[in-house]
Amino acid sequence: MYTLKKSLGQHFLKDEQICRNIVTALQERPITRLLEVGPGGGALTKYLLQLPDITFKAVELDAEKVTYLENTFPAIRGKLIHKSFLDIDPPFDEPFTLVGNFPYNISTQILFKVLDWDPMVESVIGMFQKEVAQRVAAGPGSKIYGVTSVLIQAFYKVDYLFDVPPGAFNPPPKVMSGVIRLTPNGQPPAMRSRKDFRLLVKTAFNQRRKTLRNAVRGIFPPAVLEDDFFNKRAEQLSVDDFAALTFKMNG
Structure with missing residues (x-):
C-alpha cells in the first residue's frame, strides 16, 4: 500500500459515492483533455481512466504514490507527471479541464495558477476546504468575499456543488470540504490590465476595514480619490466595479 504524508496535506478520498x-x-x-491534480491513492483516478474519448494526464508530487498508481492502474503509465502542480507548464497544447481533490495547503495557489493558465483552462471541478470553496463563490457584501473571490470571478463563473464530510477521507480532516465548479464566464470585464486589476484588488482588501479611499490611497491620483465612491469598503464593490476602477489608477 502507501503511507500518508501530512507534509503534503494528504487526505485521500475513500467515499465511492462522492467520487461518482x-x-x-x-x-x-x-x-476532450483532462488533468487530475494529486491523484494520491487513485480513488477518483480509477473512474477518470474509464471515461471514453478523452486524453488523460495526472500530476503527482509524491514518488511513493506514483509507484502505487502505476502498479495499481496500469492504464495510467505514461500519463503521470511526477512534479508539483505549481511547478509544471500547461500539460496540453489545447484547452483542457482540471479536476482534483486539491491538497488543502496549496489550494489557493492552485487557483491562482489556473488564472495564469487562462484561457487554456476550460473548466475546473475541485475539492477544497469548505471555507475556501465558499470564499471563492462569495458575492459582494459577504464577510468572506475577498481577493480570491474577485480575481477568480472576473474570469470564471463559480458554482458551489456540494459539501463533503470529513468521514469521506482517510485520514478525516478536521474541517468540512466542498466541491466547486469554475467555468469561463465568456467576456471578462474591461480592465486596464490584469496586473493593475490584481494590484487594486489585493491593495483594497489588504485593509478591508478601512474605506477604499484610505486603503488604496497610494495607487490613485488625489483628485480621483475625492469621489464619493471611495467612501465604500472593498467588500461592497462588485467585480465590475474593481475592473472599471483600474482605468483611474496612477499611470
Whole structure:
C-alpha cells in the first residue's frame, strides 16, 4: 500500500459515492483533455481512466504514490507527471479541464495558477476546504468575499456543488470540504490590465476595514480619490466595479 504524508496535506478520498458525484459533475460539460491534480491513492483516478474519448494526464508530487498508481492502474503509465502542480507548464497544447481533490495547503495557489493558465483552462471541478470553496463563490457584501473571490470571478463563473464530510477521507480532516465548479464566464470585464486589476484588488482588501479611499490611497491620483465612491469598503464593490476602477489608477 502507501503511507500518508501530512507534509503534503494528504487526505485521500475513500467515499465511492462522492467520487461518482464528482465524475457526474465533470461530465456535464464536454471534455476532450483532462488533468487530475494529486491523484494520491487513485480513488477518483480509477473512474477518470474509464471515461471514453478523452486524453488523460495526472500530476503527482509524491514518488511513493506514483509507484502505487502505476502498479495499481496500469492504464495510467505514461500519463503521470511526477512534479508539483505549481511547478509544471500547461500539460496540453489545447484547452483542457482540471479536476482534483486539491491538497488543502496549496489550494489557493492552485487557483491562482489556473488564472495564469487562462484561457487554456476550460473548466475546473475541485475539492477544497469548505471555507475556501465558499470564499471563492462569495458575492459582494459577504464577510468572506475577498481577493480570491474577485480575481477568480472576473474570469470564471463559480458554482458551489456540494459539501463533503470529513468521514469521506482517510485520514478525516478536521474541517468540512466542498466541491466547486469554475467555468469561463465568456467576456471578462474591461480592465486596464490584469496586473493593475490584481494590484487594486489585493491593495483594497489588504485593509478591508478601512474605506477604499484610505486603503488604496497610494495607487490613485488625489483628485480621483475625492469621489464619493471611495467612501465604500472593498467588500461592497462588485467585480465590475474593481475592473472599471483600474482605468483611474496612477499611470
